[in-house]
Amino acid sequence: MNLHIAISTDHCPRINISANMATTVLEKPSLLSSTSGSESYRGFCNLLYVILAIGSFRLVLENILKYGLLVEFNWPLRFIKDPTNWPSVLLIILVNIFILIQFWLEVRLSRCSSRMYSFLFQMINLSSILIFPALYINHCQPNPAGAFIAVCSYSIVFLKLVSYTHVNYRCRQDLFEKKHDGIKQTKDCVVYPQNLTLRNLYYFIFAPTLCYQLNFPRSPCIRKNFICRRSAEILIIFSLQYCLSQQWILPILRTLDRPLNQYSILENIERLLRLALPNHFIWLLLFYAYFHSTLNLLAELLCFGDRLFYRDWWNATDLYEFWNRWNTIVHDFCKRHVYNPLVNQLGFSKLLGSFVVFAISAFFHEYLVSVPLRMQ
Structure with a gap:
């Protein structure tokens, strides 16, 4: 039995097309539209990784050709x-x-x-x-x-x-x-x-925590392979950070031969954008080297069980959520020893309690910078 599909319009005659020849039968959205239901873009991610690798290699090669090897290994x-x-x-x-x-x-x-x-x-x-x-x-x-x-x-x-x-x-x-x-x-x-x-x-x-307990959760043993991996990560990442700062950031800073207020706005923006990429890259490396490699190494040596040092801050939708997930060690300390006593015991409002936590955080950020640099 041969099935036919009839197609007709107001301006063309009725045409019978065999079902075997039809290519459009159902209503279908494009894959990149929001109604397609497709959520897998792994191929695009792989392409972006390749582009990022090529672009990074080009920047490294251009930097070495322009400035030479500036890293001091001693x-x-x-x-x-x-x-x-x-x-x-x-x-x-x-x-x-x-x-x-x-x-x-x-x-x-x-x-x-x-x-x-x-x-x-x-x-x-x-x-x-x-x-x-x-x-x-x-x-x-x-x-x-x-x-x-x-x-x-x-x-x-x-x-x-x-x-x-x-x-x-x-x-x-x-x-x-x-x-x-x-x-x-x-x-x-x-x-x-x-x-x-x-x-x-x-x-x-x-111990890698700021909150004291009489009894901490403990892991059963020390894993030697885990210690070797974390130690290698620390050595490699901190060395890479040092090389990036010497080879990438210092040449940009050395181009500043006069105060910033003597440059035009566009020149300042251009230098800030040039510094943004290496600074962001070093910041990500520092996060992994400290919060993951170093703290996990320390926890493994001490058989410390609670190793939730950070949460998925990369999925945060606002700044408040980011700071809650970025550093759970400090967040837990502030909540346990500052915010909860102020709100639950002293009767402070939640807004005032949050302000006190913010003020303490601001003090320590200023303290950690001004004291080593002897800023008076």
């Missing part, structure tokens, strides 16, 4: 031999004094001896953690790079000791109010005040 030896770096190393070592003082005061508080004075000295000690490096750097004037690492270390220790003090205070309150009668220390569970040991404190100091 920078580790220069860093060690530079006498201005050693004061920063000493400054990092001295942070242990503040840690031990805070620990001693916490032990005194657990014994209910001079609680008011011990708490006052705790606040003084915590404040000194931020004041001392500023005075030390201003006096010794170390290399800004080493000073930045030292100031970051002091800031991390400050936040950790704030959490350590806050959690032990809450445990002390629960103990005095008899909220956990019958809870005894077991092999796998530590209770207050048995947690007040140097081993427990220094495990927290080195």
Whole structure:
């Protein structure tokens, strides 16, 4: 049986076409339209990867032909031999004094001896953690790079000791109010005040978290292959960052032979756009090297179980969502030790609590830049 399709219009005669010859039978949208239902664009992604690789290789080749090889491979030896770096190393070592003082005061508080004075000295000690490096750097004037690492270390220790003090205070309150009668220390569970040991404190100091707990989730063993992979990533990525900054960013900065206000607006925009690509690339490398490779390496060495150091910030739809997902370590600290106490215990509004968190974040961003550079 031969099936025919009849086609006719007002201006042409009726034509019978065999069904085997018909190419258009159903209504079908184009694949790139929103109604097509097609969500696979892997081929386009592969094409973009190829274009990106070719463009990046061209930029590298053009840079080397124009400026030559600018990377200095002896920078580790220069860093060690530079006498201005050693004061920063000493400054990092001295942070242990503040840690031990805070620990001693916490032990005194657990014994209910001079609680008011011990708490006052705790606040003084915590404040000194931020004041001392500023005075030390201003006096010794170390290399800004080493000073930045030292100031970051002091800031991390400050936040950790704030959490350590806050959690032990809450445990002390629960103990005095008899909220956990019958809870005894077991092999796998530590209770207050048995947690007040140097081993427990220094495990927290080195652990990749800012929020103290008496008991952390632990992984069962240390994986040697995992450590080797993360170590290789750290070495390769930080070396690549150094090469990019030396070979790509410094030549652009050296073209600035006069103040920015003496250039035209278009010239300033052109230089900013030239710096935007390498800066963004280095920023992405730094994120992976620190939040993924370094923190996972540290967690593996310490058998630290909770490794959610970041969430999918690349899928964030607004700035608020981005900052919540970008650095969960700091986000969890601010929520646990700043926002929740202000809103739930002191009766602050959510808006005011968010403003306080923002102000603290702004202070530390300014502190981490102004102190190493000795900006007055």
